[in-house]
Amino acid sequence: ADESRPATDGDKWVGRSTERVQDTRLLTGQGRYVADLADADTLHAAILRSPHAHARIRRIDTSAARAMPGVAQVLTGAEAAEFSHPLPPTIDIGMRMNKSHAIAVDKVRYHGEPVAAVAAIDPYIAEDALAKIVVDYEVLEPVVDIDQALADDAPRLYEDWPDNRCLEYQFSDGPLDQAFAEAAHTVVAEIPHHRYTAVPMEGRVALAHYWSSEGRLTLRLSTQNPHQCRTLLAQTLDLPEARIEVICKDVGGGFGLKLQVDGEVIPCLLSMRTGRPVLWAETREENLLSGIHARDYRLTMEGAFDNDGRILGLRTHLLGNCGCDGTNRAAGAGQLLVGAFYFPGNYKVPAYSADVVGVVSNKAPYGAYRGYGKDIANHGIERFMNIAARQLGMDANELRRRNLVQPDEFPYEILTGPIYDSGDYPELLAMAEAGVDLAAFRKRQAEARAAGRYLGVGFAMMLEPAGGAVPNSIFNAYETATVRMMPQGDFLLLTGMQDIGQGVETTLAQVVADEFSVTPDRINVVFGDTHGVPYGLGAWSSRGASFGVSAAVEAARKLARRMRAIGARMMECDTDAVTLRDGAVQRTDGVASLAFQNIGNAVSLWPGPHGIVPEGEEPNLEATATWTNPVVRWVPNDAGSLSIYATHPSGCFAVIVEVDADTGAIRVDRVYAAHDCGTVINPTIVNGQLHGGCVQGLGAVLGEELCYDEQGHLLNKGFWDYLIPQAPDVPNIEIGHLVCPSPNTPLGTKGMGEGGPVGIPAAVMNAVEDALSPLDVHLSELPLSPERVLAAIDAARSQ
Ligand code: MCN
Known part of the structure; x- marks a missing residue:
């Protein structure tokens, strides 16, 4: 689309690839990052972290540290507990809860606490x-992996718990026993996943002034x-x-890491003690040691298939290593439930069971x-489809095609409760096959094999439930926005959404601009100030395109209606006889028009709204709307519940790799993502989201791994051995959009911010x-380091 054209009637800003509003600011060094805001009066916080995974704190001597010139305050956990409360649980999904403090009080439960x-x-x-603080620890036996945690004689992390289980959930529906009894084929697969984490460029950072x-x-x-953090802080700090x-203001990446307050409480405590501003900006080592960790689970999937490869039933068993705490600090264990709800993926599964156990361990939360x-579900089912196809002697995509939910079956309710709103999964698969020109690739692959080279292509469907919520928690299913017109006729959009780099500062302006028929530069999007914007829930669960956008649209429509009513009155005609166009309320007969500024001045400035605003209308130029999920329904279960997601975006990822069978090195040549997020607001932003997400997915499957030793020490604490993708590792990433609008949102938008890391890992595996199929290699453990690839080749050769 041509961005330079002015918005005139029929010209929409939704659908246009405008530049991100923040890019000029960020690229010219004018970003408003927290660590840059410290001034001469600011104190700097540093945190002493446990060198042990599991230990009792016998005594802490802080006297030498306190005596150091320049030290303003030293705080132990016991001292902090005297004037603050434990961190409140962020979700309650029927899990076992414990009490955690931002600074450990009497026991440490992970390396880095x-x-x-x-x-x-x-x-x-x-x-x-920190070096002057002396801590006397009684080191305890650590619980590092799932088997240790579940052992009858395992040391317990929490003495008042009967064992180390923090979450248990069972679900079963449909004729499962019959499915397995009558199946022509049954397939069992182990699909484990290693632990890794979010490594935003900007780590966690907080500047507190009490x-x-x-x-x-x-x-x-x-x-x-911001609002949810405030709610949590009020409880913790008793304010x-x-x-x-x-x-x-600006956030240098979040990816889930910045959804909770944990270390962020510490500068608040120090400021409450000193009355001075205190800055804590975590180091990369702190980020890897104590930022939230994810994945780290073992999945067993069993499928029953008929003679044609149709799925008759699916059984899943998921064991998750939730680390220390499980949910208080970081709401992590809920993701095991999301995995269990969505293992059926894009497929029709008439009988299904899930059995989930989450354990606590002496690893980071x-x-x-x-x-x-969604990553757990997607990786599970998409690896399973390939493993099953191989066992059934079928092409994996043919097996997919035979089981996909069909476009005329929406809304499609799966057994666990969620309702898929829209989509065309067979078309996405066809787009991905065409996107990598599958037939031509197979020829190239055969030629390469003849020359001793191993090229392969892998596919994975992708389902990305977006806009979810957890009942009884701060993570809820609504968003609120206020639109306010200034006397001059330009607008403020006040939103509880947060721009974290994903671009809502830009896209929210686009959607609101359309409602008033103005250019987006007349919409100033205000976010990230709990005293300035309505209570809102921020950026997570790819909820912006449903909740955030829809609240903004509804608020804008409310105000636009009022502006039409006021304009019509001022021009002495019916409201139906006016429209908003080119920054004015215009009579449709062309006889008169009123620039927004005239209405702004008339209502907001002297003589004020009286006489101008029709009876029954609020006498102001401000409207607030809250948008909530129209299909909200809590999925009940013994372990609590999760809400049905507002939308179900989908995709299909195709990846082409070359594997060096001598060194085990993998080169990813190409990624093609066929993607459906309904109405696309800004294609450049959506593509950027997919590019970034795909790179994170590549990091997950090829190199990023948090390695613990048997004593529960994290071994890799920097980017020299925590291997994130580098620019040369990133292939050409192409994207094809399929637009199946959601019937649930006013603009037909569906969220999309998590698709890349969800879809890529299974496609790469x-x-x-596929590349190593001449050697009959089976992969299981991740990440696919050269050593693991070589080991898999050796195992295949020795069969
Ligand atoms: N969008 C669009 N058209 C659509 C759907 C989305 O133009 N049909 C745009 C949105 O307006 C937004 C972006 O795409 O600018 C992502 O939208 P959405 O999927 O609604 O996600 P949220 O705005 O709720 O953002 C959260 C999401 C999540 S959950 C994580 S984690 C994540 C992500 O976005 N973290 C990110 N993307 C990130 N991108 C960056 N750069 N940094 C992060 O920390």
Whole structure:
């Protein structure tokens, strides 16, 4: 689309690839990142972290640290607990709960858990002071992996628990026993996944200032959800919520890491003690040690198929290693349930069961890394389809085609409760096959094989439930927006959504611009200030395109209706006889028009609204709307419940790789993503989301792994051995859009922010197995390091 054209009648900004509003700001060094806001009066926090995975704290001596010049405050967990409360649980899904403090009180339960904190006049003194703190630990036996956690004689993380299980959930529906008894083929597969984490460029950072004379806290925070963080902080710090202001401008990436408050509490505590502003900006080591971790599970999937390859039944068993705490700090365990709800994926599964166990262990807390269980479901079912096809002697995509939900079957309710709103899965698969020119690739593959080279292609369907919620929690299913017209005729959009780099500052302006028929530069999107915008829930679960956008659209429509009524009155005609066009209320007969500024001046300035605003209309130029999921329904289960997601975007990923069978190295040549997020607001932003997400998916499957030793020590604490993809590792990523609008949202939009990391891992594994099919290699463990690939080749050769 041509961005330079002015918006005139019929010209919509939705669908246009405009540049992101923040790009000029960020690329010219004018980003408003928290760590840059420290001034001369700011104290710097440093956190002493446990070197042990599991230990009792016998004694802490902070006297030498306190005596250091430049040290303003030293705080132990026991001291902090005297004037603050444990971190409140972020969700309640019927799990076992424990009490966790931001600084450990009497016991540490993971390597890297905070045991004390220092505030000093500069970060170096703060760091040096940590070395002077003496902690006397009684080291305890750690619980590192799932089997250890489940062993009868396992040490318990929480003494008052009967064992280390934190979550148990069973579901079964449909004639499962019959399905397996009558099946022509049954397939069992083990599909494990390793632990890795979100590594945004900007780590967690908080600048707290407690104004003791007023009992007021101003917190500048890098966060995905300022209001929810405020709610949690009010409980932890025992402060009235209205006296806490959380301000968040630019965020250097969140990916789920910045949805909770944990370490972020510490600078608040230090500021409450000193009355001075305190900055904590985590190091990369702290990010890897104690940021939320994700995945780390074992999945067994059993499928019953008829003679034609149709799925008759599916049984799933999921064991998740939730790390220390499980859910209080980071709502992590809920993702196991999301996985269990969605294992059927894009397919028709007439009988289904899920059996989920989550355990706590002495690893870092489990959290909501981009995907939140959709990754578990997708990786499980899409690996399973390939494994099953191989066993059935069928082409994997043919097996997919025979089982996909068909386009005329929407809305399609799966057995666990969710309702898929829209889509065309067979078309997505066809687009992905065409996108990589499958027939031509097979020829190229055969030629390469003849020359001793191993090329492969892998596919994975992708289902990305977007806009979910957890009942009894801060993670809910609504969003609120206020649209306000200024006297000059330009607009403010106040939203509880948060721009974290995903671009809502731009796209929200586009959708609101269309409602008033103005250019998006007349919409100033305001977010990230809990005292300035309506209570809202922020950016997670790819909820912006449903909740955030729809609330903005509804608020704009409300105000546009009022502006039409006022304009019609001023022009002495019926409301039906006017329309909004080119920044004016225009009579449709062309006789008169009123620029928005005239209405703005008339209502907001002297002589004020009286006489101008028709009776029954609010006498102001401001409208607020809350949009909630029209299909909201809590999926009940013994372990609590999750809401049905507002939309179900989908896709199909195709990946082409080349594997060096001598070194085990994998090169990813090409990625094609066929994708459906309904009405696309901004194609450049959506493509950027998919590009970034695909790269995260490649990181997950090829290199990123949090490695713990037997004592529960994290071994890789920097990017030298925590291997994120580098630019040369990233292939050409092409995207094809299929638009099946959602019937649930006013514009037909569906969320899409998590699709890349959800869809890529299975596609890459399937591609590597395809490449190595002449050697009959089976892959299981992730990530696919050269060593693992070589081991799989060796195992195949020795069969
Ligand atoms: N969009 C669009 N048309 C659609 C759907 C979406 O133009 N039909 C646009 C949206 O307006 C938004 C972006 O695409 O600018 C993603 O939208 P959506 O899927 O609604 O996701 P949210 O706005 O709710 O953002 C959260 C989502 C999640 S859950 C994670 S995690 C994530 C992500 O977005 N973290 C990110 N993308 C990220 N991108 C960056 N750069 N940094 C992160 O931390």
